[in-house]
Amino acid sequence: MKNPALANRYAQTLLKFDTKGKSFENSKVLSDILQKKEISVLLKNPRISPEDKINAIIKALPYLNEHFKTFLNLIAKKKRLGILEDIVKAYIELYENKKGIKRGTLTSAIPLTDEQKNKIKQKFKNKTGMEYYFEEVLEPEIIGGLKIQIDDTAYDWTLKSQLNSLHKRFSSRAG
Amino acid sequence: MSIQIKPDEVSAILLKELQAADNTGDIQETGTVLQVGDGICRAYGLSKVMAGELVSFPDHPGLNGLVLNLESDNVGIALMGATDKIKEGDTVLRTGRIASVKVGEATNGRVLDALGNPIDGGGPIDSDLELPIEVKAPGILDRQDVCEPLYTGIKSIDAMFPIGKGQRELIIGDRKTGKTSIAVDTIINQKGKGVNCIYVGIGQKASTIAALVEKLKEFGAMEYTTIIAANASDPASMQFLAPYTGVTIGEYYRDNGKHSLLVYDDLSKQAQAYRQLSLLLRRPPGREAFPGDVFYLHSRLLERAAKMSEEKGGGSLTALPIIETQAGDISAYIPTNVISISDGQIFLETNLFNSGIRPAVNVGLSVSRVGGEAQIRATKQVAGRLKLTLGQYREMAAFSQFASDLDEATRKQLAMGERLTEILKQKELNPYPISHTIFIIFAGVNGFLDDIEMASIGKFELEFIEWVESKYPEISATTDKEEQISPETDKALKNALEEFKKIFVA
Numbered sequence: 001m002k003n004p005a006l007a008n009r010y011a012q013t014l015l016k017f018d019t020k021g022k023s024f025e026n027s028k029v030l031s032d033i034l035q036k037k038e039i040s041v042l043l044k045n046p047r048i049s050p051e052d053k054i055n056a057i058i059k060a061l062p063y064l065n066e067h068f069k070t071f072l073n074l075i076a077k078k079k080r081l082g083i084l085e086d087i088v089k090a091y092i093e094l095y096e097n098k099k100g101i102k103r104g105t106l107t108s109a110i111p112l113t114d115e116q117k118n119k120i121k122q123k124f125k126n127k128t129g130m131e132y133y134f135e136e137v138l139e140p141e142i143i144g145g146l147k148i149q150i151d152d153t154a155y156d157w158t159l160k161s162q163l164n165s166l167h168k169r170f171s172s173r174a175g
Numbered sequence: 176m177s178i179q180i181k182p183d184e185v186s187a188i189l190l191k192e193l194q195a196a197d198n199t200g201d202i203q204e205t206g207t208v209l210q211v212g213d214g215i216c217r218a219y220g221l222s223k224v225m226a227g228e229l230v231s232f233p234d235h236p237g238l239n240g241l242v243l244n245l246e247s248d249n250v251g252i253a254l255m256g257a258t259d260k261i262k263e264g265d266t267v268l269r270t271g272r273i274a275s276v277k278v279g280e281a282t283n284g285r286v287l288d289a290l291g292n293p294i295d296g297g298g299p300i301d302s303d304l305e306l307p308i309e310v311k312a313p314g315i316l317d318r319q320d321v322c323e324p325l326y327t328g329i330k331s332i333d334a335m336f337p338i339g340k341g342q343r344e345l346i347i348g349d350r351k352t353g354k355t356s357i358a359v360d361t362i363i364n365q366k367g368k369g370v371n372c373i374y375v376g377i378g379q380k381a382s383t384i385a386a387l388v389e390k391l392k393e394f395g396a397m398e399y400t401t402i403i404a405a406n407a408s409d410p411a412s413m414q415f416l417a418p419y420t421g422v423t424i425g426e427y428y429r430d431n432g433k434h435s436l437l438v439y440d441d442l443s444k445q446a447q448a449y450r451q452l453s454l455l456l457r458r459p460p461g462r463e464a465f466p467g468d469v470f471y472l473h474s475r476l477l478e479r480a481a482k483m484s485e486e487k488g489g490g491s492l493t494a495l496p497i498i499e500t501q502a503g504d505i506s507a508y509i510p511t512n513v514i515s516i517s518d519g520q521i522f523l524e525t526n527l528f529n530s531g532i533r534p535a536v537n538v539g540l541s542v543s544r545v546g547g548e549a550q551i552r553a554t555k556q557v558a559g560r561l562k563l564t565l566g567q568y569r570e571m572a573a574f575s576q577f578a579s580d581l582d583e584a585t586r587k588q589l590a591m592g593e594r595l596t597e598i599l600k601q602k603e604l605n606p607y608p609i610s611h612t613i614f615i616i617f618a619g620v621n622g623f624l625d626d627i628e629m630a631s632i633g634k635f636e637l638e639f640i641e642w643v644e645s646k647y648p649e650i651s652a653t654t655d656k657e658e659q660i661s662p663e664t665d666k667a668l669k670n671a672l673e674e675f676k677k678i679f680v681a
Contacts, residue, residue: 170192
């Protein structure tokens with residue numbers, strides 16, 4: 001995120017005025033679209049005016065509701081299309097937090113079974129009462145164990161870091 | 176010599192170590208680098224990080240950062256090491272501790288960087304005690320008045336601007352006026368006196384530090400000296416931190432009933448390093464572009480110098496901060512700040528230095544506000560007259576420039592003044608024990624030098640001290656013991672001077 005404070009401010013405004021929660025669906029769709037390379041190239045092109053860019057997006061996604069379209073137009077007017085992706089991401093996060101959903105990444109050396117994943121989710125749920133969804137990452141370098149990142153907290157239970165700390169422990173005694 | 180290694184012993188030790196290791200995994204708070212440049216990094220996340228906390232970069236082992244700014248959406252971090260490898264998106268980890276340094280006798284004889292890591296190739300510091308570098312200064316109840324002298328071994332300073340243990344005496348002057356020499360002479364003079372010395376070099380050339388280490392080794396002073404070096408090539412954050420590291424090492428002695436002497440060479444460079452950090456962190460600039468808290472930067476550092484009360488062990492930490500002025504301007508921002516914080520200053524002048532008066536102490540502008548309390552009676556007896564005579568001499572000398580012929584009394588006063596100025600000259604790395612300082616000033620203020628040629632004063636001084644120490648060693652012994660010039664000593668010293676003058680050939 002280039003400017004988290006700015007993106008958050010727009011996202012909070014959207015959340016505040018979206019009483020029916022319809023913007024969430026729209027944001028989800030938009031977020032997926034924004035991942036596409038063509039769209040990001042379009043948004044970054046300085047030769048296309050912000051109005052044209054937003055019109056193109058609205059045309060491509062005719063089922064966006066009026067409320068959300070107004071919001072997109074506001075962003076275009078304020079010349080903040082550069083951080084549109086961040087705003088949408090921040091909004092989704094805010095909305096989900098409000099609904100009791102947390103997202104994080106789960107790194108493991110081998111693919112985990114559904115049962116294992118459910119167990120992990122349940123453990124976290126028991127702690128905070130929130131629903132957890134993990135983006136799974138396969139990273140054989142960690143050798144074994146798990147690494148879970150939620151917001152700015154990292155739970156490091158990997159074999160790699162344990163070996164590292166052992167290495168540190170032994171080498172610090174070597175002197 | 177070969178060491179026998181028993182395999183079963185080794186595996187037993189390994190097993191023990193493995194069992195003791197903490198394998199529970201850990202929970203860390205992370206952040207992401209948003210921006211990096213000029214030794215400053217901004218990170219997103221780290222929502223619970225504390226101001227002044229150390230952070231680490233898992234992708235760059237050995238690199239640390241110091242959290243200086245906590246803002247609503249990001250954290251400003253001063254990097255302490257090579258910054259060229261950090262890139263946007265790198266992970267930052269909290270360490271949960273503020274910078275700390277290993278302290279103890281093991282630091283003696285070592286050269287450390289601003290974080291307390293050895294840089295002299297002598298292996299790790301063998302000490303289990305580690306203290307945080309930012310702590311509060313001792314309170315009022317923990318202290319007592321400065322009551323013991325700390326001799327610099329420099330005649331003019333020990334006589335006129337005495338420094339006491341626990342005092343903060345500023346050494347101020349332009350470049351090339353001998354500021355560092357005074358500090359180094361003082362360190363060398365502490366040999367065998369139970370004072371542990373710490374020299375903090377800030378923004379200096381690495382070659383200067385290397386030369387200093389050699390010099391101290393030559394005089395056997397490295398045994399009780401620790402050197403903290405934040406060289407000119409080190410990041411500004413290290414130069415900002417080095418004095419705090421030094422004072423923490425000194426505090427160990429202070430709090431354990433021992434004595435320590437700290438030299439900060441120099442605090443103007445530290446202020447500049449801090450200004451650089453502050454401006455890059457976009458803190459608002461004030462006078463001379465220094466940030467608003469530059470006074471606090473120095474006051475909290477120098478407040479940690481103290482003479483502890485007897486209940487607290489009676490230890491002390493004496494500070495000799497050094498400030499470099501530009502063209503003799505002591506009314507610039509940083510000099511006035513540090514003058515107001517410290518308990519006196521020794522002002523060195525380029526003119527005096529160039530006219531051969533070395534140490535180039537300006538007697539009029541220098542002062543020691545508390546050291547007089549700590550002076551022994553013997554010094555007070557001779558130095559009181561010295562200061563007065565020198566003051567009258569300076570006034571007279573200014574007037575006599577216009578007068579063509581002078582009366583006898585004036586001429587005599589001028590002659591004495593010239594001779595007193597002459598005896599206060601001293602070569603570098605040649606510390607004087609306090610009794611010798613007293614003898615020679617005694618000779619000067621009592622008029623024994625008035626009929627000696629100016630050119631021979633130095634020779635007289637040298638030979639007299641040598642002669643009196645071999646012929647009448649009891650005089651200096653009684654002076655050291657009684658700490659005063661009793662009528663008997665007074666008489667003996669006068670007799671000795673007269674006797675020596677008869678045999679002295681210029």
